[in-house]
Amino acid sequence: MLRAICVLAGALTAVNAAAASCSPNALSALPLIPLEAGPVSLRGVVQADTACIQVKLVNPNATWFALAVAPSTNMINSPRNNAVLFSDHNASAALYALQESAPDGVHYQQDQSSLHVVHSSVVNGTVILTYSRPLAAQSPYDVPIVPGAVTIVNWAIGFTTFPDYHDDQGSSRVIFSNTGVALALETTTAAPSTTPSGCIESQVAATLPVRLGDGPLSLQSTVVGTSVCLLVTSSNPKLTWFGFSFAPSTNMINTPTNNAMIFLAKNATVNVFDLRDSAPESVLRHANQSASIRVLQVSATQDKVQYLVERSLKAATATDVSISLDQPTIVNWALGTTDFPDYHDIQGSSRLIFSAGGGVIDADVKPPTCNDALLQPYAAVALTDGQSAPSLLLKYLIVGTSVCLQVRLTNPTVTWFALAVSPTANMINHPTNNALVYNVLNGTAHVYDLKDSAPDAVLLSPVQTNVNVIGSSRVNGVVTLTFERSLAATSPTDVAISSTGPTRINWALGFTTFPDYHDVQGSTEILFNQPTLDTPSCSKDALEGVEPTPLGDGPITLQTTIIGDKVCVQATLNDAKATWFAHAVAPTTNMINKPTNNAVIYQLANASAALYNLEVAAPDGVVYAADQSSLRVIESSVVDGKVVLLYERPLAAVTATDVAISTTGPTNVNWAVGYTTFPDYHDVQGCVDVHFKASATTVQVPPTDISTTSIVPTFTVTIAATTFAIMAILGVIATHAGDFTWANHKRVTTPPTSNHFFADVHQTLSDLKLGEIVVVWLYIASLITVAASVLAQFPGATPTRAWALATGHVSLLSLMFILLPVARGEHWEWLFGISHERLIKYHRWLGRLFVIAAAIHLCLNWSLATYARSYGTQQVIPFYGFLAFLSFASMAILAYETIRRKYFEVFYYYHRVVSILGLVFVLLHAQTIRVAMIVPLVVYGATYIWRARAFFNKYQATIQSHLPGTIVLTLPSTRQTKKWAATMNPCSFFWVNVPSISRLEWHPFSAIVTPDGQSIAFCIKSLQPNTFADQVVAQGKANLVSMTLYVGGPYGKPSVNFTKYDEVILITGGIGVTPMLSLVNQLPHTLPQHTSQEDASIQAVSSINIQFHWVVRSPEELLTAESLMFAAPFPDIVSPRFYVDGASFKTDGSITSNVSGLAVAYTSGRPNLDKIFNAEAYLGKRVCVLVCGPPGLARNVQTYAHNAGFDFHKEVFEY
Known part of the structure; x- marks a missing residue:
């Protein structure tokens, strides 16, 4: 036994030693070998009796992949082999025995000893797995790896949860050696060279890209020895395939046959295909994929596809075409959006010059002589149809045999525009002419032949070299396109530009996706040989000696002077925290006015100034002005937090949102500064009256600084007070001034006779007296009056803003009344002849109305729900309103009758606690609410204090029980109980607390005058288990002597005397x-x-x-x-x-x-x-x-x- 343990320990030591030498760092210098026709690449090295292997998968859609050393290219073999399977789900790798091709035939292998996982990572759709395995077969399912000999490697990937059928698979023949892994050539069994590539991605990426024609493909290049490094990029990630070829002519198909490098999006691979004929079935996969190219890297993201390949300059196969250095080489390209192989959707040809010193240029594109700086001093011509404000501005200058043009689009809603040099004012002419179309949505410019007026007759011109696009940009919704074209007609559809007389320019723009019919179009004649210099009269020299005038107590100062029909303005901001500032010539001191005015807004993030229309007080109501013609920015600077903006504008109102500047009296100037990213609410603002004069002084008269937005008054509180006063007066008259039977006893209708769908509503109406109907109608009238008054106070608000304000004030009216019915006390009996328990239904109705109105109010202001600063003419803090709504809405849910009856204690205590939170939040929501809730809160608080007497009404009640489930609690005869017995209203009730059960719970019970009239008693019956009454009965039954009670009351008064x-x-x-x-x-x-x-x-x-x-x-x-x-x-x-x-x-x-x-x-x-x-x-x-x-x-x-x-x-x- 000891010997066996020693042998096992030695084996484990050997395995660990081998694993320790296998690491990602040990493999980093070796090239990754793409496995044929797939997204899987491999590198590895033989280390003693083990193989260190690293597998890389580039496919963000894959959920698992498998790699198998196999006896054949078949997935399933006999005898069975295994595969290393990696799952993204748990980022783990394990050996699985491939028993059958069905998913349930892939079994977890019990013996995992021949797999040692070293490292794995999953980053942005790229999986890298490093592991080691013995060269020899260690388990029955292993297939040995023989160094220097061909090893078959099968692979598969899946896009669904494992185990499941694969979505793509393939097989490669590789050779493992102590110098690395290489693909085995079809014609030899010798190991190919594993020399590391000389291509370095960062060096290639640092060169300038050259665009292939007008398509989405571009090339970057460096030359390393006898090879060229190519970084190919597609800016269209939706393509299913794209390719390019080095060719002997601009034809796709040539004799002899040439090949093309084609990227397949399906498996993110680059492959070489021979172009034998134009039919899809004649585009054949090249037999030797590694003879002339070496794929080094492939990446696919949501924005682009990019791959790096190394290719020999010389032709290495029969279908290769050599690349000439410093001489033009023809590069043909094509792309498709259907499954490959198929016919291309777009194709083209370019002549490129690959430099021996590195880099590539387009042989047919001359260095530009046109640029934005060249056009800067010249005035723009407005292209207008004579009816609407101009959206296109054109600058031009003849430079040699070409003309340099700059088009500026100022309307941010336009999706495309077109400019055509035309023989007539007609859009469609014979012979056909062309137009340069700029697609705002994707920022591209192409030449289109105008065959007919229908959208499908506007065709991409086969010749795109007649226009050289210098650059384009889109800043704050303004698009600028600069391009160059020859004066002469260089393509069949060109029209020459005259250098001596007028030239007809047609233009069009659209608001829908191109190609489509235009929405606005026009025509004008331009003398290209007579550009007008645009020399501004406004400059810093013009303002020399003008004293800066502070705008109130804010951080902005103005220097102004009138020059002719314009005013020169220099605005200076001294606030290091500011991210933007605005100032507006306005008709009133309000930021938002009707008609709408604009403001000059400067954003520090991009150091730009533009006109914005102030439509609504919300951030999304500050809209970039389509017409920027009244603002001309001369210069701006930001130094150490100090912003200086110099601009010029007309004295008169030249756009729809301009406000004219007075030369004889004061002009109102509003200003604001923000500390957050624009657009957002301002942090500081104010207004001043300024005298604009043609002199060296600017006078501020008198300073009317407003640190916060002016509050627009509303009349909700007045309407509520008036309504309640009318209700109270009518109640006193009906109760005390006569026998108003119709008001006090006459019901609206008879009760329902069956439980139909509207039985509850019917019952509610039958319980209403005509006097109560008068009160309800008064309240409805007050709701309408409040909504109408709010709409009248804000006549310039947008419909959304207006109804948001109206629903907010309607909910406020409900909130003001909602506390009154629960303010218990005899005051209701005196005012209306009924006690508060009869008013509880109004509390419920008001609560529902309040939640509904508040929900609508929240929906209309949803974008502001989490905004936690005061803003607007009502000085609201939306976030507190949102918290208040959550509080009150949750209370409304628990107040639903079924829930309330079943879980009364939960409802009651949640109501008590959360109502306080809700009231605090709603009071913080707006100043108007704080004023409106003073009286309701005082009334409720006063009655609450009055009701606190109940804590001093403590009695030791005697207990009697005459039936199971029922007890009678009789209070002792005291001066107070005798008074209650003699004076309380018939059918009165008390709130009763039993401290031995709960010191918090108070429940209402009818008081019964004792037969001798000396005291009162309570008869309590248990109706449901575990309720308060059930606990009182249970404790009383156990005691049967006495019980301590606290009582508050009496309450209640019947409607009949x-x-x-x-x-x-x-x-x-x-x-x-x-x-x-x-x-x-x-x-x-x-x-x-x-x-x-x-x-x-x-x-x-x-x-x-x-x-x-x-x-x-x-x-x-x-x-x-x-x-x-x-x-x-x-x-x-x-x-x-x-x-x-x-x-x-x-x-x-x-x-x-x-x-x-x-x-x-x-x-x-x-x-x-x-x-x-x-x-x-x-x-x-x-x-x-x-x-x-x-x-x-x-x-x-x-x-x-x-x-x-x-x-x-x-x-x-x-x-």
Whole structure:
């Protein structure tokens, strides 16, 4: 055993030693050998009895690749062999046995000892894997590598998740040796040379590229010994293939046959093909791929494709063509967008001169004599159709036998423009003439023959050498194209340019993708031999002696002087933090005006100045002006953070967004400075009045510096205050100034009779009184008024901006009202005759309206949602508004009835906490909100402080339990409880806290006046497990003595005054008996025994009859609160009727009270509502109806009361 361990340790030491000598650095000096027809390349070296191998895959689409040393070029062999498989998914390599060709036939090899992974990397779609393996076969699936002999290497790659079928594969014959790896030649078994290439990519890339014709291909070159290094680049990454050939003529097909180097995008490889004929099937792969070229590097990105090859100058195969040094060599090129082999889409030919000293030039392109500097002193001619502002400006100068031209496009929405030297003013002529077309989208210029007016008749000219493009640029939406062409016609479609008389120039431009019909076009005649010098009158010398005038307290100063009909301006900025600054001649002190004005904006990032139209206060509303003709920049400089901009502009308004400068009075100049990347909101701004004079002084009168944008006033707060005042006045009148039955008791409609789709809406309407409808309509009117007032205050805003402001103020109006219904207190009873629990529905409605309006407001301002600085005429900070919306919207979700009922505690505490956060965020959102919320917050805060008395109302309540799941908590008789029993409104409720359960939870329960009128009690029934009521009942059952309570109240007031009715009908179901029982117990102690002459409407106790109907499911439920109901006989004015509606109780009966010992009779079934609500039985009487119970019972009773014309009150808790 010890000997075996020693042998194993020795073997492991040998493997580790071999692995240690195999590394990426050890292989870096060796050339990468591309495996034939694929994106996989290989290099390696034999080290003792192991092979050190590095595999490189260049294909960003590949998800895995495999490399196999195999006995044949077949993937599957017998006996079976293995493959090294690398997966991008986990960047790991392992041996897999190739059992079958199906994916499930590729099995992970249990014995991995013959593979030692040294290093792997995956960077930008390029995978490099370095590993070592024994030369000999170590496992049953290994195939040995014999140094100096041909080894078959199969490869495969896949674009889907492994295991799956490969998407591309191939096979190569290579030879491993102690000097490297080389491809095996077809004609010999000897190892080819592995001499490292002399081509260095950085040196080749440093040479100037030469473009092949008008296509996307370019060449760079150096010469190393007897070879030429070629760096080939395609600027069109969408091509499926492209190629070029060294040829004996400009024909693609020649005799004898020549070959071409073709790049295949499918597998990112470069291959040599013999061009035997023009048909695709006659383009044949060359038998010896390495005889004349050596592919050194291939890269493919989203922007370009590039590869580096080494080729011998001399012809090394029968289809090679030699490359001449310092003499023209014909290079033909072609490209395609379909699968290779196929016919090309575009092709061309160039004559290139490869220099022995390095570099390559186009033999047919003369060095340019035309450049931008040459044209700088000359004035531009505006090409206009006479209707719209000119978008094209043309400069020109004859230089020898050529003319130098510069076209400037100032409209950033134009996608292409064309310029044609033409025999007539017609676009289409006979014979055909051509036009130079510049495609703005891809920045290319080509000559097109104008065969006809249809887009498909505008054809790329076969001759492109008649125009020499010097350069093109696009800065801030302005395109500049400089080119040169001969005066004479050098191609069949050229028209000569006259050097003595006028020449006709036609032009066109389009807003769609070229080729397409033009959108604007025109024609003009130009005297090319008479260019006009453009000498500016504005200069620093003209401003010498002019004192700089500061713009308010800001960092900008101006020096100005009037010269003729223009003003010369030098603006200086002294602010090292600034990234841009702007100043505008404006009609008002507002940055945004109607009609729109422009501003001169200077950006330090590119040291450029341009006119921008100030359309909206948002960054995307500052738009580059299509017409820049009123601004002429003379010079600018940025030195040590100090910016100096010298420019000239007309005194008059010459563009649609210019504002004229006064020469007799002050002119308003607004300014702004920003510290972030333009376009963005300004950090500092202001405005001043400036006198522009033709003298050595510039007068500022008087300085009106504004450090922040002027706030435009709105009237939302005034409208809200007015609306609430009208509501309150009408409420007081309806409550205290008379019997407004139509307002206080008349309902909009009857309740629904079935659970149809709109039953909830129907029920809501049936619960609304006409007086409440008046309040709702007043609020709707206020919403419309607010929206209209906001739109009127911002007449110049864009529709998006206007509605964003309107929805913001509508949501603010809702927010102002939303706190009022939850500000509990008796003030609502005095104002409107109802208590706050009746107003909860308005709180919910206002909340939904607020969230909807805020959501629309956010959508319209979505681009600004995370902006965290104050801006605009309303001085808002959008980010705080966004946080406020998240807070309130999440509250609205939890307030959804199903969620609220099921998870009340979660809803309640989330509501309490997040509402505070939401209010803080919304107050930080805007100054207007802070002003608007003062009164609502003060009212809510005052009532909250008043309600805090509940923390001092502590009682030790006695506990009684008459039924399972129900307890009665009775407060001791004290001065306070006696007062409550005598003075609280019928059907009142208290907020109750049980500290032994939770010191935070407060829940509403109806208060029941005890039969003796000396105190109040609460009857609590557990309806669902794990609720607050269930916990109170459970604790009370366990205690059965007393329980500590805190109570806050009383709250609640019924909408009917019982003392003003002859007949009071009480109908209750289940635990809904509690408010009615309190009324029954309280009335005998509070009603006067005789009528009062002061208020004849109040009935004497003997003249009121109370019908008390109670429905339960079982007789035992009649004893739910028997200590409060049966401890004393009912008053004479009360006629009790009890009903048992359970399925098991079909006959009338009775149950004995444990308190009184008397039998309590009941009737089987439900109350006979037809009999109870027989109007004929109440002729001449005033009748009111109260109901509290299940929704179905309440709906039926409400329907009967509505049909009978009785005043109605429904006791519900909608929390």
